[in-house]
Amino acid sequence: MKRQVFLITGKELKGMARQNSLKILFAIIIILLGFALYAGHIAYKQQQIMVERAQKERRAEWLGQGNKHPHIAAHYGTYVFKPKTLLSLFDFGLDTYTGTSVYLEAHYPHEFMFRPAQGYGNMIRFGELSAALVLQLLLPLLIIFITFQTFTKEKKTGTLKLLVSQGVSIRSIYLGKVLAYSLIIFVIIVLFFMGLYIVGVYEKTSTMISDMGLRILLLFFVYAGYLWVFTNFSVWISLKSSSARNALLTLLIFWIATGIIIPKTSANLGETLYSLPSTKIYKEAIQNDIVNGMNPNDTREKRIARLKEHYLQQYGVDSLNQLPLNFEGIRMQEGEEYANKVYDFHDATLYKKIELQNRMGSLMGFFAPYIAVRNLSMAFAATDWYSFNDFQKKTNTYRRHLIRTMNNDMAKNSRYGEFYEYKVGKNLWKTISDFKYLVPKVTMIFKYYWMEIVSLSLWVLIMFFIIPSSSKNKLI
């Protein structure tokens, strides 16, 4: 049987090599892949230069802000810019739709600013050409074009009957064909991911991702699985269809439904079911909780009164002036801590809603393998929502550390009632180290994408089940 399978594979490959239209289509795909990778690399370099320069400038500003009161320095604050990960040259993911910089100052944990899509105009909604897009949408279409008539043609010309009458099973023919198409796809993606790895090794400047090799390997497996599913499914549809036209229409409908319609509808449906508040309402709720407290009897005034009482008792003194610490610094930090608690609570609620919205898409991955691949691809390229969220959390931690350092210095070293009289300088600013970001290990994000992994595995498994059994030749 093995020999029969290989013979069929050889015949299919020869047949494809003779078709000029297929050669052109393959050439187009390879050119697009190459262009996408090249353009992704340029965009990555451009962004890297911009971010590094801006980050350096802001760092110099922080260190060179002169002598001032630490609280004024906390308001002066600094900025963090979101660098692009090296693998974003393969999959831009959500980079165009997440903010790129954030202002870190006392009292106000600002949102990220400047979504690149804001300046890109109407056309950005049609998408950007990345290598991931080519592999996710265009290559499957090419698979459809090369496979839709693989069985129907044999049926029409009568060669299928001839083959079966010579003792070749439908299973062998099927496997031979799948093997032939898979081989071509396999060669394309092996070469492509090897190229990506070489670019990754060459770009030594990127220290953000520590497990580049593993991530590229995972990307390879995900795409290999996905494209194998598409190949197998297309051949199966061709086997089951009465005519080439029916096979083509069925496959095109599948491609459009799973690649265009379902991803968009599920995202929109998720948003309808779990709608997000407007910034205004969200911020107001936070401010309300900060001022009036998250629990009754926890208003700002009462919190301050309790804090004051606590410190007076702790140090056994009658007035704030007698404290060995500047109570204003203590109060400010306590205010920050409470605000952090409020922000954490509201952020968690907001992120939960976003996760629920996204889960709608993940669920749809069981019907549309494209969604599973798209999400996993972004995740492995560290351009997904969780990676952005991780970056956001780390900037938040950095901000809290910066403000805490300023408030603690004020509490320890200045006196109650004095403000402009107390000034610090570079020695304090230097204790805040520059912001450095390291993408979490890829193994840390599996837990967020179990549904995608299961759905894609299921699709792969189903493809094994639909392979015709060796005993059945009734389909002709």
Next chain:
Amino acid sequence: MKLILLLWQREGISIIRNTFQIIILSTIFLLGTYAIYYGYSKITEQQKTINNVQQIEKEEFESYKESFYSDHTLVKEKQLFDIASKPAYAWYRHGYHAILNPHSLAHMSLGQRDIEPYYYKLTGTSLYYQLFQIELANPLKLYAGNFDLSFVLIYLFPLLIIAFTYGLYAEEKENGMLPLLRLQTIGLRKILLIRIGFYYVLIVGSGILLSSIGFLVSRELEVLSIFLWISAILCYFSFWFALMFLLISLKKNSSLTAISAASLWLLFLIVLPAVLNVYANLVYPIDNTSIADVTRRRSLENEDDLNEAKAVVLEYLQNRNDLKEADSLIGVNTMAKAYAAFTALNDNHHRKEVSSYFYQVRRRQKKISLFRWANPAVNTQGILNEIVETDSGIFQSFYQSIESFHKGITSFYFDKLFLNQEITKKDYETLPEFNLNIDVTTRNHTIRSGLMEILVTTFLLFGISLVLFNKTTF
């Protein structure tokens, strides 16, 4: 006419008998209805937020006005009155909203309304501190885009056109009907055109019917917008029919015609725009990192230094010839004046950087729009967004209008602050108001030329197809 009716009747029967075509037509119609619902709910949500912020603003200013009638015996009453009447407290506390109200048909093409902020709260403090905040959104949802009616019309209707027309000639040949048709007295081209005409009426009719549902749920009916919307979809659908006529005229087999049509759909709807977006990233990159710094909350170098404060005030007054007498009043409220002057000077200082950023944005959009004529899908999307005022251009106008609104706010408070005048109850009748300045002439011109470009392409394709049909053989 009799022939047309006869052929159309035959096509009608064939559609009814073809379950696949009925399913695809119904599915797209249902998706269209969902798209209208989605767009409508999204705009309703935005409208609610707008009403909410307007209510907040109204209540805030009502409380200020009422404070003029209270006797100010309570601390809170006194505080409120101070905020209401003293510019030194009021200029950075009074919050105004600049709002980009949705067009009555905005639900049909959401455009950039989910990406760009559609309202801003502004006080007299630094404009740039307030201008670059973004609206909460799920990035994955933004990436997936909006499932609105324009998406259905631009992405899905061409598929309908392809599905109904790709086999109009080839299938007759493949089914052995062609020799019979050739025996007829009328030409094959005429038969084909009549049959295409049937699907044109059917699909354009479905598009208009769906759009009409969208018009009906809108708050008000604007005749010009409706006319332009229908014109846009007529032009766009005509383009796809002309393109299919061209493919049919090549007289290839049905599979190859379908593959070619699907490839063209992919080219216009995905590949070309995606390549162009990446090209724009390379050639016209936008550096927003350089202006992040303008959003910083800055203050005087030495806030306790009265001389420095006075110097800042005088520097500001140098550029305000209308406030000449304010120089002599500098001793009152010096720190408040200094802080106000400082924010104004700071904004002036950063104006060039911000202008340069917006210039980069405009340049990129302008250069990219030069390619619009080559892609009717992108062109139509742009036109639909422009008709319902959800395009990026309208947000550019919004930003510009905000700048002048902010100028109005600062003038209102700063003039009184620097001249040591109080805000009176009467002043509340002449509070600054936001006005959106749109260049309607340019917008209408863009829409008109966009429509013309699609029409010219359509006629060109149609003309070539007419000639090709008789020249090619199957």
